[in-house]
Amino acid sequence: MPSLAGFxxxxxGRLYAAGPSTLGRAGAAVIGAPGGGVxxxxxxxxxxxxxxxxxxxxxxxxxxxxxxxxxxxxxxPQGGVAPPGGRIAxxxxxxxxxxxxxxxxxxxxxxxxxxxxxxxxxLAPVTPTGSVPQTxxxxxxxxxxxxxxxxxxxDRAVRVAVGRIGSGPAGPIxxxxxxAATQPNVAPLGSPVAAASGTGGAATFFTGVDGRVxxxxxxxxTPQQPVALSGPGTxxxxxxxxxxMAPTGEFVVTYAGAxxxxxxxxxxxxxxxxxxxxxxxxAHAPGGPLGLTYGGDxxxxxxxxxxxxxxxxxxxxxxxxxxxxxxxxxxPYHDLFGIPSVLPMRTNFAVGVTLTQPQ
Numbered sequence: 534m535p536s537l538a539g540f541x542x543x544x545x546g547r548l549y550a551a552g553p554s555t556l557g558r559a560g561a562a563v564i565g566a567p568g569g570g571v572x573x574x575x576x577x578x579x580x581x582x583x584x585x586x587x588x589x590x591x592x593x594x595x596x597x598x599x600x601x602x603x604x605x606x607x608x609x610p611q612g613g614v615a616p617p618g619g620r621i622a623x624x625x626x627x628x629x630x631x632x633x634x635x636x637x638x639x640x641x642x643x644x645x646x647x648x649x650x651x652x653x654x655x656l657a658p659v660t661p662t663g664s665v666p667q668t669x670x671x672x673x674x675x676x677x678x679x680x681x682x683x684x685x686x687x688d689r690a691v692r693v694a695v696g697r698i699g700s701g702p703a704g705p706i707x708x709x710x711x712x713a714a715t716q717p718n719v720a721p722l723g724s725p726v727a728a729a730s731g732t733g734g735a736a737t738f739f740t741g742v743d744g745r746v747x748x749x750x751x752x753x754x755t756p757q758q759p760v761a762l763s764g765p766g767t768x769x770x771x772x773x774x775x776x777x778m779a780p781t782g783e784f785v786v787t788y789a790g791a792x793x794x795x796x797x798x799x800x801x802x803x804x805x806x807x808x809x810x811x812x813x814x815x816a817h818a819p820g821g822p823l824g825l826t827y828g829g830d831x832x833x834x835x836x837x838x839x840x841x842x843x844x845x846x847x848x849x850x851x852x853x854x855x856x857x858x859x860x861x862x863x864x865p866y867h868d869l870f871g872i873p874s875v876l877p878m879r880t881n882f883a884v885g886v887t888l889t890q891p892q
Contacts, residue, residue: 536889539824539836539843540583541882542569542618548583548595548604549876551836551843556872559583559604564593568838569618572632572673573824573885574625578648581889584632586619587612592632596650597889611656614642616667618883624673624730626680628698629653633671633682639663641671641684643696643707659694659709663687672728672776674735679754683737685724688717691739695754714749714756718742727774733782740768746786746798746808762786762798762806772820775835777827779851785833787825789817794863795835795846802856809857811848811864817880824886838882842871 539551546563548571549556565571565585572584580597583604587593589612595604615621620635630646640658647653665687672683681695691714699708720739727738735751744766750757769791776786785799788808795812817823823837833850836843849866857864 537826537834537845538573538581538887538889539845540571540573540885541838541878542567542571542585543876544568544878545876546588548585551845551872553845554872556843556874560595560606562606563588564606566618568879568882570621570883571885572621572623573887574623574630575887575889576625576630576648581887582623582630582646583885584621584623586615586617586621586634588617590614590617590637592634592644592656594646594650607650609644609652609656613637614656619667620669620671622671622673622682624675624680626675627678631673631675631680633659633673635665635667635669635671637667639665639667641665641669641682641694643682645707654705654707657707659696660711666723668723670723670725672726672737674728674730674737674751676730676735676751676754681735681754683714683726683728685720685722685726685739686713687722689720689722690717691715691720691726691737691749693737693749693751693756712756715759721770725771725773727776727786729776729778729784729786731778731780731782733778736776736778736784738774738776738786740770740772740774744768744770746774746788748784748786763808767808769820773822775823775825777825777833779827783851785850787811787823787835789819789821789823791819793817793819795823797833797848799850801851802853809864810860810862811857811867812846812869813863816844816846816869821880822883824884826886826888828888834886836886837884838878838880839871840878840880842873842878844869844871
């Protein structure tokens, strides 16, 4: 099993980390709202960064060190921008780590942290004030030297904003192009979204008003026509999505169904990625938050919070000679186990999952 880390903000507002077999506090300070949004990234140097909206309403960034001494936290001085524990997303790009959050003024914001952990691009709006509710879900992706964020706009259309680094009078600035990737009224307002990117491109995912999970391929930096990945009514309204992409281009998007079973839609087995059941009913709360990462070893690793423990799910995803069986039986090639927690947890706590630096 690779070096895994799952993160969540506990009931006391402190950051907690789950390893393959342990669960403990990652920092002594209260940094955010209980169960609040977290974004986790493995940086290009192999170290891990964790981001949240802190108690001051601004960005808090935690970085691991090469010496393995744990996380050190940096508080962005600009507060009152977003609700503590609010929506946040991050992705590793060519020039640094790009972080997005939803502001209290109804704008989507962006900042970039350099390789040193310093702020390379200041926090600034991507969209106009009032363009989205402050509860709007975000997902981040990167394609080549471009970086982007996907969200459901105020008109209930899925929108994709793609940025590049340009030159301003005082130094580098992000230049944004925002595109409506769907027609209006296709997704519930504030509907969760997901994104995945790799060397072969990117894709974004959303749940439609019809209860389907949809994929929007991104060719270069241009969103393409949405493709349905499930039948109507199969995804709970408001279900949290998590997605990733293998270096060879296969994608997977996961969610907890109405019965609490974990389901995965992927193009790894057949051209028809109707969701397979990869963990049994009752494994999670319907539509609950979950995080995932691809281990590079054929396996997908998912993590989420239960009522009194952290759950890890390991699923044999790639390079199988045969696809999983059709529902309802769950695919037998999975392993589900929990790590008891000393402090109470809730199934609606947001989580982030990543690989850590190899030991």
